[in-house]
Amino acid sequence: MGDIEDLFDGPASGLPAPLWNKAVLSRRTAQYRPAAVEGASVKHLAGYAPFVVFCESKGVSAGQLAPDLSALLTFVRTNIGDLSAEPGLSEAATIFVGNVIAAMRPEAHWRVMPDGSREVGDRSMMITADRLIEGLKEADDGMVAGLLTHLMEWAADDPDGPALPELRPVPSGQAREPFVRPELPSREYRSADGKVIEYGNRWGADSPPEDSYSVETHAERFEGLHQVARALIEYLERAYDVEVSWDPAHAADVSMNTDEVIDVARLTPRDPLAAPLTLVMTGSPGVVVHAGALHDFPFPICGCDACDETVESEASRMEELVLGVAAGGYGERYPVGRKKWAEYALFAADGSGNRSGAGPWSATPDRLAAAEERLHAVPDGWSAWPLKRSGTSTGVSGPGPA
Incomplete structure (x- = not known):
């Protein structure tokens, strides 16, 4: 049935290779290289012939649906x-x-994530394709109208400059010994009516109540993030050639607003092409990590009852970030396109996953200019931190953690 798959530009083709970030050691060069090389992007994916036949059985031409997203969504829902x-x-x-x-x-395409899920879009928007049909089945009229509006606005927006290759830093500098998370205290938390709260599974398959988005109950459950942050700093000191400075003034590295500052450590690897880290422990309690030249990452990312985060889930995210940066799996770009957005990509040190983000960035002109100059030297991503040589001491300044 492949002969009828001619409704989109170009020949229909198979899926591209999955985005994979794990590095492998080349025996010939003794250097790390990506485990998979990115092939040509795929815009026209093969495998939709049964849908074309189904449309014909309903008296509808798939060729008429292809250029009309509104009619297509209506047909699919019907x-x-x-x-x-x-x-x-x-x-x-x-x-x-x-x-x-x-x-x-024109720059939109398909891609396959390391976990096998498929996405379609461009650098400004990616949609998880595997949930499209299931999502349309569950969505009401208002949600579908919102999706249609969002896609049409995305399509009408002027291309933001020439398409750039995806930022895909390859982690290559993993430490000899793995990081081991300290044991976190196990506590029981209860709601106002005395019931035990199962954080991480509080709402089950149901949507959170509307009023839960503005409520933060038992924020103290994130106190363990301070313990994990300090353990990460100690681990990085042992494993990498890095200077660690404890100074409350380093909180200025973070652009986002933070509440009461408890402790701040700045870690500067002894390689100017490797990304520095600043870990700010706050009274929320929580941790904000400044990575590289521009980006801040809060843990927890929200903390409200609706989001239902746990200290374990946030510790895992923080470890993925910090260890990924040290291993060379982190990259930033600024400015991107005519809108001068900033973007980042993070690939886990062990190849287990990745995340990325892009958007407008608010900072002082001096800070943006400094970031642009520094990132110009690392267009493919920050380098891995140099590993500590046996017998090498690590510089530590300041009083150390409280």
């Missing part, structure tokens, strides 16, 4: 029961809808 009942047909519909989205902007 026939969602039949499409969902057969996995092969649901898969074909997913690919067709994804191809329509990829055709909406």
